[in-house]
Amino acid sequence: MEIKVLGPGCPNCHKTEEVVKMALLEAGLPAKVEKVTGMMEIASHGVMRTPAVVVDGQVKCSGKVPSLAEVLSWLGR
Template sequence: MEIKVLGPGCKKCQETERVVKEALAETGVQADLVHVTDTMEIAAHGVFGTPAVVVDGKVKSVGKIPSKADVISWIK
């Protein structure tokens, strides 16, 4: 599984990454987590804003910090 957090590096993007890490730790799911900060790569995902979360190529959340429960529902 590959998870991408899209965001240029603001606090909300970092918080999103933290939530995803917590969800992975809690579930024991193995995944490659990448924080994408490159604006062109972010734009290639077609998102209107950041932070955004992409799981195995599918965008799951845009413009907000997802809840841990949401992240768990995406990865289980």
């Protein structure tokens, strides 16, 4: 499983990364979390609002910090 957190580095992007990491710990899943800060790559995912979370190439949310429960549901938990 590959997870990307997209965002140029605003406070909400950091919060999102924290939530994603917490969800992974809770689910006990071995997954890579990649932080994407490059505008070109963020835009190539078709995202117009940051922070956004991409799980296995699929955009799961954009423009808000997701809740722990939401992230867990994307992980299939």
